[in-house]
Amino acid sequence: MDVASRAAAIEYAIRDVVVPAVELEAQGHAVIRLNIGDPLAYEGLPTPNHMVAAFKAALDRQDNGYSPSYGIPELRTAIASSESSKGWGCSAGDVYVTHGVTEALQIIFAAFLEEGDTVLAPGPHYPPYMAYPQMYGGSTTEYRLDSARGWRIDLDDIRSKMNDSVRLLVLINPNNPTGNVATPNEVDALIEIARSWPKCAIIADEIYDGLDFTGHHCSVASRSGEVPVITLNGVSKVYFAPGWRVGYMAWHDPLGRMEPVRDGVERLLRSRLCASTPAQYGFLAGLAGETGWMGGHRARIQERMGYCLNRIEAIDGIDCEAPGGAFYLFVRIADPEMAADDKRFVLDLLHQHHVLLVHGSGFSPEFGQGHFRMVCLPPTEILAEAFDRIESFLRS
Numbered sequence: 001m002d003v004a005s006r007a008a009a010i011e012y013a014i015r016d017v018v019v020p021a022v023e024l025e026a027q028g029h030a031v032i033r034l035n036i037g038d039p040l041a042y043e044g045l046p047t048p049n050h051m052v053a054a055f056k057a058a059l060d061r062q063d064n065g066y067s068p069s070y071g072i073p074e075l076r077t078a079i080a081s082s083e084s085s086k087g088w089g090c091s092a093g094d095v096y097v098t099h100g101v102t103e104a105l106q107i108i109f110a111a112f113l114e115e116g117d118t119v120l121a122p123g124p125h126y127p128p129y130m131a132y133p134q135m136y137g138g139s140t141t142e143y144r145l146d147s148a149r150g151w152r153i154d155l156d157d158i159r160s161k162m163n164d165s166v167r168l169l170v171l172i173n174p175n176n177p178t179g180n181v182a183t184p185n186e187v188d189a190l191i192e193i194a195r196s197w198p199k200c201a202i203i204a205d206e207i208y209d210g211l212d213f214t215g216h217h218c219s220v221a222s223r224s225g226e227v228p229v230i231t232l233n234g235v236s237k238v239y240f241a242p243g244w245r246v247g248y249m250a251w252h253d254p255l256g257r258m259e260p261v262r263d264g265v266e267r268l269l270r271s272r273l274c275a276s277t278p279a280q281y282g283f284l285a286g287l288a289g290e291t292g293w294m295g296g297h298r299a300r301i302q303e304r305m306g307y308c309l310n311r312i313e314a315i316d317g318i319d320c321e322a323p324g325g326a327f328y329l330f331v332r333i334a335d336p337e338m339a340a341d342d343k344r345f346v347l348d349l350l351h352q353h354h355v356l357l358v359h360g361s362g363f364s365p366e367f368g369q370g371h372f373r374m375v376c377l378p379p380t381e382i383l384a385e386a387f388d389r390i391e392s393f394l395r396s
């Protein structure tokens with residue numbers, strides 16, 4: 001039986017490299033995994049107890065049934081007030097709860113894209129922005145993030161790539177994998193570009209917004225008076241519960257331009273029933289409860305990131321821009337031969353020294369090539385061991 005081309009075309013670099021790592025582990029090798037953006041995989045960054053208790057309480061009171069397709073009303077209201085606190089008027093009716101941002105993306109692409117339509121996304125980017133649009137007849141074009149200027153968005157490149165086929169202009173802010181945080185001026189300029197293209201909406205993926213270390217992060221919706229913006233966020237990163245699979249989209253559409261698409265989105269949401277009911281209560285507790293714990297988690301991530309940056313600076317053959325947010329480092333491989341095949345670099349390191357990274361070309365063949373992405377989430381003892389191994393790999 002033949003596989004459908006849409007499935008055969010799917011690649012997800014972050015998990016594809018796990019296959020050889022699992023083989024090595026089965027042979028008894030201890031692999032240090034720095035590939036996946038999951039804080040729960042390491043010590044010191046747990047989901048807070050009050051959120052876990054709320055999830056458990058929902059299970060105990062038999063809240064295990066289907067829930068409304070757009071999300072439980074209390075959670076939609078709490079998300080709306082959280083988004084409103086970021087500077088725009090979000091109401092509960094603007095919020096749709098999904099199985100993570102990843103499901104929201106599939107639904108948005110399914111509702112927006114016809115044959116020949118384009119998604120204009122940053123290069124490098126989180127892989128589903130490239131993998132999914134082709135499932136709906138569309139395709140992804142990348143706009144350039146400028147590696148020489150801290151991976152800032154290249155506004156001229158966006159301008160030159162806008163046309164009538166672009167239905168969605170994506171900003172991932174803070175960015176995965178580079179950690180760049182766009183300034184309010186850059187966000188305004190991006191909105192201004194989209195304003196000239198009335199068939200185009202902005203996707204603002206702000207899933208790392210609570211992990212902004214620059215102090216200048218802003219919500220895109222809060223700065224748009226006219227251009228439609230769909231904000232994406234959820235429980236995975238800032239609330240440290242990625243395995244719960246709860247996220248949301250919040251629609252900001254001041255001129256009502258997206259109404260027909262919104263009807264399509266609502267139909268799709270109803271047809272896939274609902275997001276996990278007890279997990280939604282867990283997220284609700286996170287939004288409604290005290291958030292003092294976040295400072296501790298953020299400080300731990302910054303400390304670990306600082307350690308990584310120091311080690312990278314001291315190792316010949318690699319260098320890295322200091323990220324403004326999130327918990328990734330997008331590291332440049334200096335040696336041109338090694339850089340030319342970054343997947344080989346990652347696999348050789350894995351086989352010879354048992355450290356698992358992700359090749360930069362997995363985030364963008366054009367703009368990510370010659371890099372690797374690592375997470376800075378493990379405790380420093382583990383990071384220290386990983387860097388020792390990377391150093392001896394580069395020396396050899």
Ligand SMILES: Cc1ncc(COP(=O)(O)O)c(C=O)c1O
Pocket residue numbers: 037099100101102103126172175176205207233234235236242245246247
């Ligand atoms: C930019 C970005 N968006 C979305 C996601 C996934 O979000 P979720 O767990 O809500 O599906 C990730 C996960 O790494 C990400 O980096």
